[in-house]
Amino acid sequence: MSEKFSNAGSADIVLALCAAIHESKDYLSEVDGAIGDGDHGVNMNKGFTLASQRIDASSSFSDALEVLADTLVDDIGGSMGPIYGTFFMSLSENLSSSDEINAKEFGNSLADAAQALEDLAGARPGDKTLVDVAVPASEAFQAAEQRGDGFSSCLSAMAEASEAGWKSTEGMQARLGRAARLGERSIGHLDAGATSCNVILQTMAKEISAKLQG
Amino acid sequence: MSEKFSNAGSADIVLALCAAIHESKDYLSEVDGAIGDGDHGVNMNKGFTLASQRIDASSSFSDALEVLADTLVDDIGGSMGPIYGTFFMSLSENLSSSDEINAKEFGNSLADAAQALEDLAGARPGDKTLVDVAVPASEAFQAAEQRGDGFSSCLSAMAEASEAGWKSTEGMQARLGRAARLGERSIGHLDAGATSCNVILQTMAKEISAKLQG
Amino acid sequence: MQRVINDPDMLVEDMLPGFLEANKSLVHASSENPRTVVSNFVGQGAPRVGIVSGGGSGHWPAFIGYCGQNMVDAVAVGEIFSSPTAKAFEQCIREADSGKGVAVLYGNYAGDNMNVKMALRRVEKEGIHVATVVANDDVASAPSDQRDRRRGVAGEVLMWKCGGARAAMGGSLEEVIACAQKAIDNTRSIGIGLSPCTIPSYGKPNFSIEPGSMEVGIGHHGEPGIKVEPLKDANGMADEMVEAVCSDLPFGSGDDVVVLISGLGATPVMEQYILSARVFSDLKDRGISVYKSYVGNWFTSLEMGGVTLTLMKLDDELRECVDFSVNTPALVQL
Amino acid sequence: MQRVINDPDMLVEDMLPGFLEANKSLVHASSENPRTVVSNFVGQGAPRVGIVSGGGSGHWPAFIGYCGQNMVDAVAVGEIFSSPTAKAFEQCIREADSGKGVAVLYGNYAGDNMNVKMALRRVEKEGIHVATVVANDDVASAPSDQRDRRRGVAGEVLMWKCGGARAAMGGSLEEVIACAQKAIDNTRSIGIGLSPCTIPSYGKPNFSIEPGSMEVGIGHHGEPGIKVEPLKDANGMADEMVEAVCSDLPFGSGDDVVVLISGLGATPVMEQYILSARVFSDLKDRGISVYKSYVGNWFTSLEMGGVTLTLMKLDDELRECVDFSVNTPALVQL
Numbered sequence A, B: 001m002s003e004k005f006s007n008a009g010s011a012d013i014v015l016a017l018c019a020a021i022h023e024s025k026d027y028l029s030e031v032d033g034a035i036g037d038g039d040h041g042v043n044m045n046k047g048f049t050l051a052s053q054r055i056d057a058s059s060s061f062s063d064a065l066e067v068l069a070d071t072l073v074d075d076i077g078g079s080m081g082p083i084y085g086t087f088f089m090s091l092s093e094n095l096s097s098s099d100e101i102n103a104k105e106f107g108n109s110l111a112d113a114a115q116a117l118e119d120l121a122g123a124r125p126g127d128k129t130l131v132d133v134a135v136p137a138s139e140a141f142q143a144a145e146q147r148g149d150g151f152s153s154c155l156s157a158m159a160e161a162s163e164a165g166w167k168s169t170e171g172m173q174a175r176l177g178r179a180a181r182l183g184e185r186s187i188g189h190l191d192a193g194a195t196s197c198n199v200i201l202q203t204m205a206k207e208i209s210a211k212l213q214g
Numbered sequence C, D: 001m002q003r004v005i006n007d008p009d010m011l012v013e014d015m016l017p018g019f020l021e022a023n024k025s026l027v028h029a030s031s032e033n034p035r036t037v038v039s040n041f042v043g044q045g046a047p048r049v050g051i052v053s054g055g056g057s058g059h060w061p062a063f064i065g066y067c068g069q070n071m072v073d074a075v076a077v078g079e080i081f082s083s084p085t086a087k088a089f090e091q092c093i094r095e096a097d098s099g100k101g102v103a104v105l106y107g108n109y110a111g112d113n114m115n116v117k118m119a120l121r122r123v124e125k126e127g128i129h130v131a132t133v134v135a136n137d138d139v140a141s142a143p144s145d146q147r148d149r150r151r152g153v154a155g156e157v158l159m160w161k162c163g164g165a166r167a168a169m170g171g172s173l174e175e176v177i178a179c180a181q182k183a184i185d186n187t188r189s190i191g192i193g194l195s196p197c198t199i200p201s202y203g204k205p206n207f208s209i210e211p212g213s214m215e216v217g218i219g220h221h222g223e224p225g226i227k228v229e230p231l232k233d234a235n236g237m238a239d240e241m242v243e244a245v246c247s248d249l250p251f252g253s254g255d256d257v258v259v260l261i262s263g264l265g266a267t268p269v270m271e272q273y274i275l276s277a278r279v280f281s282d283l284k285d286r287g288i289s290v291y292k293s294y295v296g297n298w299f300t301s302l303e304m305g306g307v308t309l310t311l312m313k314l315d316d317e318l319r320e321c322v323d324f325s326v327n328t329p330a331l332v333q334l
């Protein structure tokens, strides 16, 4: 079990994110349909599929993240373009100088990315958005890392917190985005952005773990 | 059994036509709906109801017919306004100089009215329109009159021919009006205008017969 | 269909006051007949030939939306899908007349034919000079050797545009009539229906189109078309419409045309632009150049789903007329 | 719903060529970004402040229909109901700039806010002067003490009209921004939804309205309103909308207003005029005079059923701006 993975050649992690979004397309739209406008799957899939076509499979993790971020910002629009674009851009920028990525670096980068996302979107935990996944997941990773857990356990902690954050949105009343207009009627439904964010973080955890396993 | 009825004071015949159209409103629209645009009952009812409000119940048959004709031409429009307006106007003009109306006068007036209608509409028997009721009904009346039948039997002959003419439209292919566009698909449905024309002529026969009896 | 109405039998009565108030700088109702809408520009400037039209309601912006400067001077307003009264047409003719005669430019429907005929009979007794042009641009409504049986559809807009312009240029009644007649003779249209409409007073659709199918050649009251086919995509519809229109009158390579694409009511304008894109490329492939185009809801049928395509072949006179400025509630052109 | 489309995921790609060809005398696409539509009038005459807007597609004629002379100079085009990219906004700003700065006038939606913010960050590095006004005229989207949370709806049309006019009159960036801000501050809107719409790529309605009921305060992507009520007649709807709008900002006796009534897509214009008739009489009863009105499909939501009412209170500057001539695909005013 390794405690780091090589940045170079790890574009496949990002390609796996793209594939996971592609597979969740209909489910994401369905979740968005309950209290939003039903296009979250379409929006996400368009961006991630386009990015997957542009990503050089032999490139580095951080370069692939940059291509994904640029594609989202430049070609997708919506809310998800700037939000996920900023998130992945921040991750990419933080990791681009590393040849090998360890838990500490990854955790710091993740925390920065979650912060950039919060700043741009003006969303806070509890608003019933993808922030309710990204923030607790990044915090759980860092907490595990700080108590000395290995990279792989940190990833498990992240994945668990991501899942819990995702599920927690069901009980929340939306305060931002289209669903906010529903007021109390938004309670009892999962949030779409939280759903896609969880798909992304679960896939990320699985893929990096696999790399650490060798 | 009288062989004539008084023109003066016979506005009630025309009011009965108005009432009969009012009662058939939904049925007329339904018939029109099958191969037309479903508004025949509405069109007819609007005109006849308006006329009934304008007709002085104590006025003469020919004056009441004139009010009906003017209302149809001036306030209804569509195809039915000018067609029935011309029909009733012709009847009214022919009868206005008579104090007492006998079978010969009525028959001649009816024939003129049917002719005026044909001329304006450019419709011939067999086109699947109200001409398929008005023309045979008027012919049957005149034939009966010419073979010496009494007024009342002439009216019965007219009513019978009207009914037969109406039913005959079911087997026809429309050559005029909206239904013409259906071609063969118009076969198997009654014509709306023929239906209202039959309602009018049946009512006319019944009301005049009652006057002759009374 | 959930509607914004009061009494389903009073749509026209309830709609006119809103229309008149919103467009009071352009039009007013005749003081003699509330169903006669008159352009405020009548009587301004030199006397000119009056342009009259009219028809059933439910086709917004036809007919009242085209009443105004340099287009139609007076419009007779009928019930939903039903010809206006002879009396309304009569009053239109009187209002539009400024001594140079009146051109009545209307569509080929039995009711309109009869009511216009009765109106003409009466106003001619008053000494007003009147002549008519009857639009018959719908290629689907009768074979090409029976053009007098064809219905008038969205091509009427171009007939009014050209007739109105020719009158504004100072043309005589004969010239205006000749120009409007040429406009409609050079014009062909076809519609495709995708879903029916309901006359509110009747309350149910008066025809049906099976989901998954489309009716080619539908009339704008739902008159059945020439064939029912499996639903095509926008490109397939465009190809079929262009072929139907171009093969009727030989619009051919080197011709200049005006393209008018209209929704029938329920079809969003965005979709009409999807259709337009292919129509433009089909015409280009045929060597036909598009001089000007109008895409939008120019002649509708309540909330019917579908689209119509109209082409008008231009010569110098018609080109000048098409370019002429107009100011009406529905069409403003600089 | 039966549609005139090719690929449901490619509506915007398929629609733009038709739109651009049909309106080529007024607009073109930026050579740098196909999702940036630019007025042909940019760069003509003296340099002036550029006006930029943009938003999701599906709202025809918003947003591209208002691109042209004296209104919006460049429009960023998003996917259906989805904000355009930051890149498209950026390019709009570059295209619209003629050295006097650019006013970005858009609606208050999370995506638009973020994409405009990212675009600003980038173009400001290039030395372009940019300022924004964020429309928030929908009274139903948040209480009046939280106006910054309110959505922009059909009132945006009046914001563009006024901002564009002020720029055409030669106003500085500060003056244009102040005028557009005043326009939207003086404007209140509300919508009533009668039936849902379907994003074709999703394929089913993303909300539902029970037949027999109506949703008061609906947003133009179907965002839920403030209450669901039994369906009222047109007069009842008008009374409720006038009350909601007038009680939010004290439009009061003696005020001059512009009225803008729009259908949401599926509601025929005839029905909008039925509503208008009562709106006009309600305003009269309140002593409010209607200086000008626009009734039609000015800001739609695909094929959603329903209507919106917008009032803008006028002062001398706004009156002059409203009267200013414009020439765009959707709105031509002499």
Ligand SMILES: Nc1ncnc2c1ncn2[C@@H]1O[C@H](COP(=O)(O)OP(=O)(O)O)[C@@H](O)[C@H]1O
Pocket: A032, A036, A037, A038, A039, A040, A041, A043, A044, A078, A079, A080, A083, A121, A122, A123, A128, A129, A130, A131, A176, A177, A178, A191, A192, A193, A194, D081, D082, D083, D110, D111
């Ligand atoms: N202001 C915001 N900040 C963060 N996330 C947001 C915000 N607004 C919306 N979201 C997220 O976006 C998701 C919806 O995304 P999507 O459906 O793709 O875009 P849209 O709402 O424009 O249709 C919501 O479920 C929510 O998680």
Ligand SMILES: Nc1ncnc2c1ncn2[C@@H]1O[C@H](COP(=O)(O)OP(=O)(O)O)[C@@H](O)[C@H]1O
Pocket: B032, B036, B037, B038, B039, B040, B041, B043, B044, B078, B079, B080, B083, B121, B122, B123, B128, B129, B130, B131, B176, B177, B178, B191, B192, B193, B194, C081, C082, C083, C110, C111
């Ligand atoms: N040219 C015509 N001549 C005589 N009758 C006609 C003609 N066209 C239509 N009709 C009659 O009109 C009837 C339909 O009338 P109505 O529904 O009131 O008018 P519309 O067809 O305008 O909706 C038809 O059933 C037919 O009998």
Ligand SMILES: [Mg+2]
Pocket: A032, A036, A037, A038, A039, A040
């Ligand atoms: Mg969504």
Ligand SMILES: [Mg+2]
Pocket: B032, B036, B037, B038, B039, B040
């Ligand atoms: Mg009918």
Ligand SMILES: [Mg+2]
Pocket: B037, B039, B078, C080, C081, C082
């Ligand atoms: Mg009818």
Ligand SMILES: [Mg+2]
Pocket: A037, A039, A040, A078, D080, D081, D082
């Ligand atoms: Mg969306």
